Amino acid sequence: MSAKTAKTAIVLYDGECPLCLKTTGILKRFDWLHLLYFHNCRDTAGIPANNAHLDPARMIAEMHVLSPDRNQALSGFRAVRWIAGRIPLMWPLFPLLFIPGIPRLGQKAYLWIARNRFQLLPCHDGICTIPPKRK
Numbered sequence: 001m002s003a004k005t006a007k008t009a010i011v012l013y014d015g016e017c018p019l020c021l022k023t024t025g026i027l028k029r030f031d032w033l034h035l036l037y038f039h040n041c042r043d044t045a046g047i048p049a050n051n052a053h054l055d056p057a058r059m060i061a062e063m064h065v066l067s068p069d070r071n072q073a074l075s076g077f078r079a080v081r082w083i084a085g086r087i088p089l090m091w092p093l094f095p096l097l098f099i100p101g102i103p104r105l106g107q108k109a110y111l112w113i114a115r116n117r118f119q120l121l122p123c124h125d126g127i128c129t130i131p132p133k134r135k
Helices: 018-030 056-061 076-084 094-098 102-115
Strands: 009-013 036-040 064-066 073-075
Touching (some): 009 018, 009 076, 064 076, 073 076
Antiparallel strands (some): 009 064
16 A cells, blocks of 8 residues: 555445446546555455444445544445545535435345345456346
């Protein structure tokens, strides 16, 4: 980790998940302000020293964001909302993520997607296919 990334937030994602890889690729392209650093959470030894409690099993189940000061970790919908406030293209959506009820619904939706992520994007070894139609 360079001195430049030391002042960024760290997005911890499952590096073996095709949907997670696709999502982080998109976020990297739109991180025009260079506020995010992406790290595969399965490489626990490579996570910078921090004061946040990071549970390896939970990091695989939900994306986490480690704050730039390394004192706080947000997960799930809270992590998505935090990221939305730093990606310029997501700024119009950002205030809507605080409307009463949205965080609760957002977390439920996030957890459903996280549980089903391997079925949502049918990719294996870098090759993505369209699932066959059910008869």
